[in-house]
Amino acid sequence: MASIVSARYGKDNVRVYKVERDEKLGTQTVTEMTVCVLLEGAIQTSYTKADNSVVVATDSMKNTVYIKAKENPVTPPELFASILGTHFVETYPHITTANIKVVTHRWTRMTIDGKPHPHSFYRDGNETRNVEAVVRKGQGIDIRSGIVGLLVLKSTGSQFHGFVRDEYTTLPEVWDRILSTDVDCGWQWKTFSGLTAVRSAIPKFDQAWNGARSITMKTFAEENSPSVQNTMYKMCNSILEAVPEVETVDYALPNKHYFEIDLSWHKGTKNTGKDAEVYAPQSGPNGLIEVKVARSQKSSKL
Numbered sequence: 337m338a339s340i341v342s343a344r345y346g347k348d349n350v351r352v353y354k355v356e357r358d359e360k361l362g363t364q365t366v367t368e369m370t371v372c373v374l375l376e377g378a379i380q381t382s383y384t385k386a387d388n389s390v391v392v393a394t395d396s397m398k399n400t401v402y403i404k405a406k407e408n409p410v411t412p413p414e415l416f417a418s419i420l421g422t423h424f425v426e427t428y429p430h431i432t433t434a435n436i437k438v439v440t441h442r443w444t445r446m447t448i449d450g451k452p453h454p455h456s457f458y459r460d461g462n463e464t465r466n467v468e469a470v471v472r473k474g475q476g477i478d479i480r481s482g483i484v485g486l487l488v489l490k491s492t493g494s495q496f497h498g499f500v501r502d503e504y505t506t507l508p509e510v511w512d513r514i515l516s517t518d519v520d521c522g523w524q525w526k527t528f529s530g531l532t533a534v535r536s537a538i539p540k541f542d543q544a545w546n547g548a549r550s551i552t553m554k555t556f557a558e559e560n561s562p563s564v565q566n567t568m569y570k571m572c573n574s575i576l577e578a579v580p581e582v583e584t585v586d587y588a589l590p591n592k593h594y595f596e597i598d599l600s601w602h603k604g605t606k607n608t609g610k611d612a613e614v615y616a617p618q619s620g621p622n623g624l625i626e627v628k629v630a631r632s633q634k635s636s637k638l
């Protein structure tokens with residue numbers, strides 16, 4: 337007889353929009369999210385014995401997302417994910433872990449005639465703010481916050497040389513190159529003892545997100561990068577310094593290549609090295625560089 341190694345189930349791609357109206361100021365603020373709920377617990381018999389008595393329907397999970405969004409603030413997303421996860425482990429005795437993912441999409445307020453518009457927004461890029469909360473019954477809440485899809489490019493101020501050269505190497509060393517990447521960055525918070533601990537950290541979540549975002553861009557822009565590896569390590573260090581409540585910081589950075597084009601076949605046109613102006617952006621293959629960095633000493637629960 338086969339036995340279950342692990343199992344979880346839930347609702348993915350629950351799209352939710354919430355508006356907050358400030359009657360006094362006459363302004364509105366909107367939040368659009370995509371939520372995933374995956375539950376774990378004593379649910380094996382639903383797989384092995386067709387026992388649906390242990391199944392909270394995924395449709396009910398979707399309904400719960402809407403109701404909890406109505407009853408609670410949906411920002412910061414770390415709080416909303418924790419509220420939602422805590423609800424599932426506290427409501428159903430046989431559910432032991434709730435994995436909640438909240439992807440928040442950008443709706444940036446329009447500036448019209450130099451003034452912030454009270455109720456109009458635009459999508460300024462595919463970047464999302466992502467939160468994954470793992471709520472374990474009686475064992476606290478683990479939260480990873482992050483930035484996904486922040487596409488950046490610098491046209492100089494990046495080098496790559498001194499790498500292994502052998503019979504497989506064709507890449508020339510360069511002291512000036514284009515660097516472009518699609519930032520996927522995350523920071524793992526020290527375990528929160530429960531929802532109360534998450535609530536008392538509320539201001540820290542936006543601070544950390546703003547900090548990580550500006551550190552990522554400032555380091556990227558200002559450093560004369562010797563490699564993606566070294567630059568991302570510096571970003572991790574700065575975020576660990578800026579946010580003491582964070583235990584690890586991780587990045588996954590694709591190296592999106594821009595190739596020089598030799599145009600000398602056309603009337604001897606110079607377009608390589610210091611004369612390079614027209615490049616061919618590559619859709620693939622791309623480098624992919626990943627790292628996770630922790631402080632040297634581990635620290636305890638919040």
Ligand SMILES: O=c1[nH]c(=O)c2[nH]c(=O)[nH]c2[nH]1
Binds near residue numbers: 562565
């Ligand atoms: O920053 C880089 N790191 C690499 O490991 C690598 N490999 C490569 O071909 N180009 C680059 N660039």
